[in-house]
Amino acid sequence: MGLLASSVSYFMLGLWWPVAVVVGLFAWLAFGLLDVKMDSTFTLLGGLLLVFCVSLSAMVFRASDQLSGLQYIDTQSEDGIEFRYPVPLLGNARYGEAVYKANGCAACHTQQVTHESVVLDVKAMAGEKNHAAVQEAISRFHKVTGRDESSGAAHSFPVGEWQIVEDGLNAADASKARNFLAAAGASVDVQVRFRGEDLTQHDLLNPRGRDWGKRRSVAQDYLFAEPPMLG
CATH class of the missing domain: 3.30.1390.10 (Ribosomal protein L7/L12, C-terminal domain/Adaptor protein ClpS)
Incomplete structure (x- = not known):
């Protein structure tokens, strides 16, 4: 039982190997030495705690680590002009970033502010x-x-x-x-x-563009900020 719990934690859930070992030891002690029954209160509480820890690790901590690894990329436009994607924040945009984070706007804007x-x-x-x-x-x-x-x-x-x-x-x-x-x-x-208005400005193709850079969502740009927002 302990080996099975460790294997599932490491290979399927992607947990850090020391955490997987601890999960395996916990399962071995509980079901092997202590003879814990599946219908006991201790087993139910332990299972709830395990599910909470796995969810917190897989859906929050690991997602934050992945987003923190995003890097700017040097690319070229259709006209051959080199630029960085996403476009770095300039001028008052840095102040806007602070307001954006402080008010938690990413949770809504990630879903609503997109191309038209x-x-x-x-x-x-x-x-x-x-x-x-x-x-x-x-x-x-x-x-x-x-x-x-x-x-x-x-x-x-x-x-x-x-x-x-x-x-x-x-x-x-x-x-x-x-x-x-x-x-x-x-x-x-x-x-x-x-x-859309937030995409690259072009006199013919997109005359309403404000030349904020090519992006599918304004909120996605703030994923490159440190620390990243998971909204």
């Missing part, structure tokens, strides 16, 4: 053998969806280069475009683009 919508951009690349078929597929897609023929540039579609077929599509139209292009033998790339 999602749009899909469809890119395709055709070879010399299937170039005509891909052009025909683009024209058929525009006819089916009722879009402007010139917006996809079907007639000027290049050979051997990635070209945007259509941008700002919803999921249904993006699926139609991918099916048409894949049937014609083209290589297809569907990119997801998040829209």
Whole structure:
């Protein structure tokens, strides 16, 4: 019984090995030497204490350790500009971070402050053998969806280069475009683009953006602060 309890604590629950050994010794003493019955008060209280300790360790302590290990990453934008993700706090944002922590806002904002919508951009690349078929597929897609023929540039579609077929599509139209292009033998790339006021500002793609950095949730940025918030 003690070996089983230690094995479950270490391999399945991921507890620190000294804690797993203590759990095993406790189970061995209780059920082996002391002959504790499963229906006794001591067993029930011990089980409740064990469940509480395991829950506290697995759901709070280990989660805090994992979040504390998150690091900033150096990446590049679509224009080739290098930046750090998430964008470091600047100016009065550090004061806002203190207010954010003090009032426990993460618990609600993690669920509520997110991107407003999602749009899909469809890119395709055709070879010399299937170039005509891909052009025909683009024209058929525009006819089916009722879009402007010139917006996809079907007639000027290049050979051997990635070209945007259509941008700002919803999921249904993006699926139609991918099916048409894949049937014609083209290589297809569907990119997801998040829209919202807190995302990167762009004159055409996201004119309302406040250029706070690319993120799915404002609250997620504060996970990189020390100590992290588990809200």
